[in-house]
Amino acid sequence: MYINSLIQNRLFESSAKIFDPKGTIIKHDVLASDYKKIRNYISSLPDNAGVGVMLPKDHRYLLTMLACMEAGVFYVPMRDSYPQNRIDQIKEESDFTFSMTEDSYKEILTSNEVEFTQKNINQDSVLYKICTSGSTGRPKAVVVQRLAIENFWKWVNTKFDNCTHEDHLLQVTEFTFDISLIDVALFLGKGMNLYFSEFKGNIFSLAYEIEKYEISTLNTVVNNMNMLLDDKVVSRANYSTLHTVMMGGARFSYGLYKKCKEHFSNIGVHNLYGVTEVPVYSHCKTMNFDQTDLHEFTVSVGSPLGACTSVIAKDGKILDQGEKGEVLMGGGSLMKEYAKNPEKTKDVFTSINDERFYRSGDIGFQNSNGDFFVTGRMDDTIKYRGYRIDLLDVDSYILSRNYIQDAVTIAIEDEETQNKTICFAITKKELTEKEMKKDLSEVLLEYQIPERIHFVSSYPTNNSGKVCKKTLKKDYIEGKRFYK
Amino acid sequence: MNKDEVLVTLKNIINTTFDINYDVVESTSAEDIDEWDSISHIELITKMEEHFGVRFALGELQDLQNVGDMATLVIEKAA
Numbered sequence: 429m430y431i432n433s434l435i436q437n438r439l440f441e442s443s444a445k446i447f448d449p450k451g452t453i454i455k456h457d458v459l460a461s462d463y464k465k466i467r468n469y470i471s472s473l474p475d476n477a478g479v480g481v482m483l484p485k486d487h488r489y490l491l492t493m494l495a496c497m498e499a500g501v502f503y504v505p506m507r508d509s510y511p512q513n514r515i516d517q518i519k520e521e522s523d524f525t526f527s528m529t530e531d532s533y534k535e536i537l538t539s540n541e542v543e544f545t546q547k548n549i550n551q552d553s554v555l556y557k558i559c560t561s562g563s564t565g566r567p568k569a570v571v572v573q574r575l576a577i578e579n580f581w582k583w584v585n586t587k588f589d590n591c592t593h594e595d596h597l598l599q600v601t602e603f604t605f606d607i608s609l610i611d612v613a614l615f616l617g618k619g620m621n622l623y624f625s626e627f628k629g630n631i632f633s634l635a636y637e638i639e640k641y642e643i644s645t646l647n648t649v650v651n652n653m654n655m656l657l658d659d660k661v662v663s664r665a666n667y668s669t670l671h672t673v674m675m676g677g678a679r680f681s682y683g684l685y686k687k688c689k690e691h692f693s694n695i696g697v698h699n700l701y702g703v704t705e706v707p708v709y710s711h712c713k714t715m716n717f718d719q720t721d722l723h724e725f726t727v728s729v730g731s732p733l734g735a736c737t738s739v740i741a742k743d744g745k746i747l748d749q750g751e752k753g754e755v756l757m758g759g760g761s762l763m764k765e766y767a768k769n770p771e772k773t774k775d776v777f778t779s780i781n782d783e784r785f786y787r788s789g790d791i792g793f794q795n796s797n798g799d800f801f802v803t804g805r806m807d808d809t810i811k812y813r814g815y816r817i818d819l820l821d822v823d824s825y826i827l828s829r830n831y832i833q834d835a836v837t838i839a840i841e842d843e844e845t846q847n848k849t850i851c852f853a854i855t856k857k858e859l860t861e862k863e864m865k866k867d868l869s870e871v872l873l874e875y876q877i878p879e880r881i882h883f884v885s886s887y888p889t890n891n892s893g894k895v896c897k898k899t900l901k902k903d904y905i906e907g908k909r910f911y912k
Numbered sequence: 913m914n915k916d917e918v919l920v921t922l923k924n925i926i927n928t929t930f931d932i933n934y935d936v937v938e939s940t941s942a943e944d945i946d947e948w949d950s951i952s953h954i955e956l957i958t959k960m961e962e963h964f965g966v967r968f969a970l971g972e973l974q975d976l977q978n979v980g981d982m983a984t985l986v987i988e989k990a991a
Contacts, residue, residue, distance in 0.1 A: 629942060629950045632957070632973035639970065651950075660954050664970045854951070885929070886951040 430578045431555075434616040435494050439463050445593075445621045446487045451641060454487055462488075462537060467495035468544045469536045470526075475547065478524035478557070479503045481603070482510065483533060486624050489603050490612065492528050493556075497574075500547030502554040504569075505604045514567070521569040521767055522557040551575035557767055558606055560704055569767035576707050576761045577609065583734030584610055585617035587712070588645075588672060590696065593619035595644040596669070598637060600625045600652065606708045607676055607700075610647045620645065631655040635665040642669040649677035650684060651889065654834070657687040667691070676700035676709055678894045679802070679820065682725040683827045683834065689717045701729035701802065705776065705786050706757040710736040711800055720797065725828040726821075728799045729792075735760030739785065740794055746780060747793075755792045755802060756785035791818065810839045810847045815875045817849070822878070825871045831857050836887060837878050838901050850904060851878035854885060913990065918964075918983040925963060926979070929956050938980030966990055 438444050439460050446454050470479060470492075479496050481503055483489040496503035504524045506515065518524075526532075547553075555574045559567035591597075597620040601608040615622045623641045627634040635656055638646065653675045655661060673692060680699040688697050697717075702709035713730025715721050721728055732738040739746045742753035762784065765773040778785050791809065792802040804820035811817075819837045826835040833854040842848040853864070861881045868877050888899040913921075923936040930947035934940070942948040948956070960982065961967055966989040976982055 630953060630974070630976065631950050632953075632970055633975065636970045636974035655950055655954065658954055660958050664968075666970075885955055886947065886949045889949070 430582065431574060432498050434581070435498050438616045438619060439494070442619055443593075444615075445619070446490070446615075447621065447623045447641075449486055449624045449626050451623065459487065459491070463491045463495060464544075465537055465539075465541050466491055466533070467498055468542050469539075470495045470501050471499035471545045471547065472542045473501055473526055477501055477526060478522060480506055480515070480519060480522070480524035480527045482506050482508045482515070482527060482529050484508050484530070485599070485602055488530075488533055490615075490622075492533070493603065493612070494616075497555060499544075500549035500553060503556050505556065505558060507602060507604055518559045518567050518569070521559060521567050523767070524557075549574065551578065552764070554764065558604070558704060568769065568772070570704050570707075571764040571767050572606075572707050573764045576763065579735035579761045580609070580708050580733075581613040581617065584613040587733070588614060588618075588696075591618045591620060591645055591672060593621075595620045595671075596623060596642050597621065597645045597647075598623050598625050598641060598643045600627060600634065600646070600648045605649075605677070606704055607647065607649070609708050610674060614645065614647075627652075631658070631661055635661055635667075638670065639666045644669050645672045645674075646670060647674040649894070650675050650680055651678060651894065654681075654684050654687070657684070657691055658833075662691060670695055672696045672698070674698045674700055676702065680727045680729075681827045681834070682722075682727060682824060683832065685715075685721065685727045688715065693717050699727060699729060701800075703757070703786070703788055705763045706736065706761055706788075707763065709733065710738060710757045710761065713799065720799070723795060723801045725824045726801050726803055728795075728801050731798055731800065732757070732759070737783070738800060739780070740792060740800075741778075741780060741785070744778070744780060749794050749796055749798075752791060752793045752803065754806060755788045755790045755800065756780070757788060758783050758785040762786055810849075812839070812847050812849060813875055814846075817876055819849070822849075822851075822872065822876050825876075826851065826853070826868065828871060829867060831855050831859065831867075834887075836895050836897065836900065838897055838904070840901065840905065848880070849878040851881045852884045852887065852900065853881055854887075855883060913987065915983050915987060918986050919979065921963065922960070922979055922983055922986075925959050926956065929959055936979055938983070939978050941978040960986065964990055 443456050444459055481492050493503055504522045552573050555572050555577050557569045557571050559569050597611055597614055599611045614620050625637050697715040699713040700709040701711040711729040712733045713728045737759040739756050740753040741756050747753045776787050778787055789806050790802045791804045792800055794800050804818035808819040822837050823835050833856050835851055835853045837849055837851040839847040839849055864881050865877055887895040890896045926936050927933055964986050972985055
């Protein structure tokens with residue numbers, strides 16, 4: 429009942445300091461009273477009910493999630509801007525029965541309060557079902573039970589013991605992205621001042637919010653951090669109030685590592701790694717900004733956190749330190765299943781020495797200190813003229829060059845060479861493809877140098893800010909944009 | 913420069929930056945142009961600063977909703 433005691437303590441016994449998107453504090457008694465009405469209403473829904481949340485990212489969304497958690501009704505996070513067909517698909521996959529919209533939220537608050545009816549809950553009860561895009565484009569619902577989040581939240585509140593109720597936390601991430609649950613854990617556990625970011629793509633507005641609200645703790649995706657530390661942004665920003673920065677959701681590149689070392693070497697910088705199926709993260713590396721953070725140009729993802737375990741395996745066997753294989757995650761934070769998809773659930777789990785592991789599909793190794801390094805995706809390992817190439821590995825070397833801001837290499841099937849390797853590079857200075865290839869020959873073997881290099885100004889990204897390689901590949905094949 | 917002149921220049925900067933040929937008007941925003949994303953927005957602001965010889969502060973850049981807002985800001989800064 430760890431989750432429920434955190435919620436009750438924060439909303440009824442201690443103080444909860446939440447600010448609206450304009451930065452005005454919401455009175456605690458209003459929060460507590462609204463929360464109670466929403467919680468009680470949700471508790472009155474039938475057993476096996478679920479709540480699809482379609483609210484703007486503000487305190488109402490947070491209160492609804494917490495109300496579901498306390499009442500024992502699962503929730504399905506969605507955006508208020510989702511098109512109807514996407515909502516219908518998610519509903520079909522997750523079986524939520526009640527939609528929490530701005531209208532229904534308002535209606536509950538203006539209706540008579542109902543009695544609270546606690547559902548039967550235990551650690552196996554479903555806490556939420558979160559939909560990922562799925563390789564077919566159709567959403568796939570990851571079912572997460574209470575135990576996984578209990579374990580993760582306990583870790584968050586122990587790990588970040590430097591954070592206190594005086595700290596200011598900026599909720600940047602949408603609630604549809606599970607990394608937002610770090611902010612929720614810190615708000616509940618530490619009583620931090622919680623601000624909601626209005627950032628919608630203009631990075632200057634995010635940098636401004638950090639300064640304006642004197643943010644001390646920031647949890648965001650790697651892509652945003654890359655932009656916050658872009659020379660043109662950082663030169664006019666003031667990040668002096670920050671003392672803890674957490675980032676994940678994508679590869680922490682060597683280029684970003686160098687930027688963090690330059691600007692954040694005196695604060696806590698944490699590289700978090702994981703997958704939705706092992707909520708929320710499974711590994712954490714707190715940067716020392718020395719050689720222990722790196723293996724050549726790959727930044728460590730650290731060691732398993734909280735109740736997670738992790739091994740490197742190949743062909744059903746656990747490998748020794750230093751050997752490359754697939755990263756597997758186990759322990760007490762695994763998802764329950766994919767909703768309505770036992771075959772897919774079976775595919776992603778494996779058992780070694782009677783322990784159940786989730787197969788991440790990532791390739792990596794563990795060094796002699798026990799730190800893990802992710803070097804690529806199994807999908808990203810290709811054959812090129814008979815050689816095996818790991819595309820993420822290639823990118824990590826390209827990113828080590830000073831003139832590179834970002835680089836993404838993809839493979840296009842090709843009859844002659846099996847695959848044609850194409851690098852899309854964002855550079856800090858003008859240079860030709862020939863010059864760049866010549867420079868790359870200093871760090872890459874001849875067959876590892878991308879066959880073609882295109883200089884671009886941006887990449888297509890998905891909702892969580894990750895580069896969408898599938899779209900990049902499709903656009904390239906169809907001859908759309910990405911050319912200067 | 914008046915607002916119309918600034919808008920014509922902004923139109924050129926936007927089309928050059930994103931390598932497109934879009935009929936940019938005052939209400940045009942990042943939502944209208946696929947190529948106008950978070951990263952390329954930084955590049956666009958830098959090009960505007962270079963062209964107009966101004967330097968924008970963070971607070972001035974945080975609430976730009978569309979090209980019309982950008983033109984107004986350029987005029988204020990250049991005054």
